[in-house]
Amino acid sequence: MSSTRVAIIGLGRMGSTIDDEVADYPVFVLPYSIAGACVASEKLELVAGADLLPEKRQAFTERWGVKATYEDFREMIERESPDMVCICTKGVNHSELTIAVAGLGVPMIFCEKAMACSMAEADAAKAAIENAGARFLTGVLRRWKTSYQEARERIVAGDIGEPRRAIHFAQTNLLHGHVHSIDTLMFLLGDPKAVSLWGELHPRDLKFENGRLESDPTSIYQIAFEGGIEATTIQSGNWDFEIHGTEGVVRIANNGAHLSIRKRLDYSPKFKPYVETHLPPPLLPRSATVQMLEDLADAHAESRQTAGDIEQVHHCTEILFAIAECHHLGLHRHTLPVQNRDLYVFHV
Ligand SMILES: NC(=O)c1ccc[n+]([C@@H]2O[C@H](COP(=O)([O-])OP(=O)(O)OC[C@H]3O[C@@H](n4cnc5c(N)ncnc54)[C@H](O)[C@@H]3O)[C@@H](O)[C@H]2O)c1
Known part of the structure; x- marks a missing residue:
């Protein structure tokens, strides 16, 4: 080639x-x-x-x-x-x-x-x-980082049972950081579509001027995905992610450096402790940027979509602006899609 x-x-x-x-x-x-x-x-x-x-x-x-x-x-x-x-x-x-x-x-x-x-x-x-x-x-x-790819493979293989809850840990801005947190949660969950969400921007009294914010605020969210999976973010931690399933938890800690699985042991109806296994780092870690650009080249050569195609990126962006709209209108809950397509938040 x-x-x-x-x-x-x-x-x-x-x-x-x-x-x-x-x-x-x-x-x-x-x-x-x-x-x-x-x-x-x-x-x-x-x-x-x-x-x-x-x-x-x-x-x-x-x-x-x-x-x-x-x-x-x-x-x-x-x-x-x-x-x-x-x-x-x-x-x-x-x-x-x-x-x-x-x-x-x-x-x-x-x-x-x-x-x-x-x-x-x-x-x-x-x-x-x-x-x-x-x-x-x-x-x-993160879609092209080996630790997240291994975590997704373990989830798909059923190691934690049915995924039910997903959590991101770190304080970050809406467009600069939560584009990563939400995309990563979706990747780990197999890219489900978001149905509705609640979100707010910080500081809480932040106001849009004529439908515009000229800076990228920090924010929090709680997202309901199709299939009943719920995802949230905690404003603390070091870019850690947890996916909680019916039989265990996958945890990716320290911005992808550490991967562990907590399995639920079924000793008795009342005693079901978690036992944690730390997985070794990949033997041959590869540059995520190389993997990402090669995915783009391969997708073109094979007439397929990329692992983070325009449909996915657009949907993730829709979630980000639904969070902004939720804050702007003071909504208790926002059902997607975003109504106000002109709501503006500055980035870069
Ligand atoms: N994915 C990641 O992990 C990651 C990491 C760092 C930065 N970024 C993103 O990369 C982007 C760039 O950030 P950066 O930190 O590299 O910025 P930077 O300021 O270091 O570089 C941006 C460059 O773009 C040039 N530029 C601006 N307008 C141009 C134009 N019309 N034509 C040609 N050149 C133009 C500027 O002169 C500047 O040299 C941002 O969107 C940032 O969010 C992503």
Whole structure:
């Protein structure tokens, strides 16, 4: 199979340099950056980069040996005809870039989260991707991390019985962080659809001005998924996740570093203690960014959807904006879909 030619828009941390920040943290299997992942993968070839800032373009060329750099991403796509474009920008609306890149005929698009700042924007980006027939992913990396994949496999294999409750532990912002927490809970549960939810933004007296929030607030939620599964978040912890089933609990602790299973022992009708087993780390941990981009390339080659396709990303975004709408209207409970497609929360 010939390699997939990749171009990056936004040559900052995620696009190029983030490995320097996380090299000392064993929880991150490098390469983490998009450029590093392209260089590490035999399936991908890094061919070009675009950034508004000349110093970023120069640093990118020096670091990765890629001479084809551009100020204007449109010119880059027209001249280089990449197979895959990775949008890693800050300070510009991700949905607008996604629509522009899809409109230029790029068949594989990776766009950093969050995909949009309103449901109207998310709807437009989804339509553009579907009309172009492009394959799509966002940077919800836990889907491609080995510890979360093993946890999901154990849940599917029935190790904890029927999943009933799911909990995320960490304090984080709605669009920047809960896009990860909710996507991960959904991934672990086999991607069920949310039916209704309650949520609020913090501080509790936060008010939208003309339907807009110009910053990304912290938030909490309680989500009801189809099949009767309930999920919530606790504003404490270190990006830990628990899935509680009828016969046990899967726990992923310390941002994916530790995985354990608590099995319920059936000694007697009244005495059913949990016994915890800590699972060893994977022998061959792989970079989640490499796995993610290779999934995008393979999905295109095999005419299938990615493990985090546009339908999934759009639904996760719908949940985030339902939380915002719940707070905005002071609702006791919100049944999806979101009614106010223009409700706006700033991100990046
Ligand atoms: N998934 C993850 O784990 C993860 C980690 C870090 C960052 N991110 C995401 O990556 C995105 C970028 O964050 P960052 O920390 O790398 O930002 P950054 O500021 O380090 O880099 C962004 C770059 O985009 C460039 N840029 C902005 N508008 C542009 C345009 N129109 N054309 C070309 N270049 C443009 C800027 O000049 C800048 O160099 C954000 O959405 C952030 O949430 C994700």
